[in-house]
Amino acid sequence: MDLLIQKARLGTEIRDVLIQNGRFSRIEANIAPASLAPSTRTLDGIGMAILPSFANVHSHAAMVLMRGLGDGTPLHEWLNNIIWPLERRLTSDHIYWGTLFGCLEMIRSGITAAHDMYWQTPQCMRAFYESGIRTCFCHPNIIPPGQAALDGLRRDLEEHLALAKSYPSRVELSVGIHALYTTSPEMRAICRDFAAENNLAVHTHLSETKRETNECIQSTGKTPAEVFDAEGLLNDRFIGAHGVWLTDSDRQLLAKRGASIAHCPSSNMKLASGTFQEGAARRAGLRFGLGTDGACSNNRYDMFSEMRTAALLAKASTLDPVACSAAEIYRTATADGFRIFRLDAGEIAVGKLADCILVDLDHSGLVPGHNLVSDLVYAATPECVDTTICAGKVLMHRRKIPGEDEVRRAFREVAARL
């Protein structure tokens, strides 16, 4: 169905915006509804700004099931003693409702695409598809015990790819390598070859903690980024989450290969992993987007708080008030993130994919409104998002998502049975 958004603020102008076939087709001062197909839906944009939606480049949506469990535990202890034992007990119901509930939280925060990694690919893909947002999804492959498991890995990847292709749109597969320290060279080679053969992204956790990075250097003489490069995995389809302990030469290497980093400031702060060197990454020309990580280590799927945290962290950690401007981090959360997805979105312009939000300019954080981008980064919260649109489809309007009460009820029920 075509969609006409009337009298929304776009930059300094008031514009009518027409969306057809999932893309912005006309942006003009006045588009007469009578001139459009009778089935065109109109949305009142008065008092709203139309803006690109956000791209979340690293998440584990279903982990919202375990939000609040094990807070304050070091990463490796947290994974080994709390999260992984719980995850072994998760049923398909847990995963489906957890992912769907996580997606609703993303929609509320204006996110329309998530590079997600989690168990039980069929349930996760189904939930993402039904939520209406886009996903590039991967299973977090972890070290297999032997040859049989290696054969199984290729079979699983083939099955997951067929499943992703069975969706008409918005669901893509990436190849997950949980991390260097949880995988073997043999399985990474299978992942590399499968990704190359099928032109898929590879999604991993990279140099997240000092311990992981030091152990890698001790055992191989190389940094994790150097190991991935030696194994032929670093290229423009590689996405490494965190990148906290990258060296200067790692940043240059990743930039040279065209690889991307998912900067997850809240997760890195909460788990005390360290600080991604945002300024050094920009200077090296390293591509990065913003990620929420999972709701156990954040504990939100909220790009407003991620932008604010990233900007404050960059300034505080460098003692430089000029570091990481609001405009820079806003672009990281929108256009730069969508570029990592290879999606032609992140901008309100004719021909671009119609992934956008309407924000209520009466929201307290957006008043008096001297500088909208600064307000979005430093003062706004997800509550300013009135409407979320993905691929031209309205997923939330007036902060209502159709069916959200049923999802919340079912999610509460399954979360109580963890």
Ligand SMILES: [Zn+2]
């Ligand atoms: Zn993660």
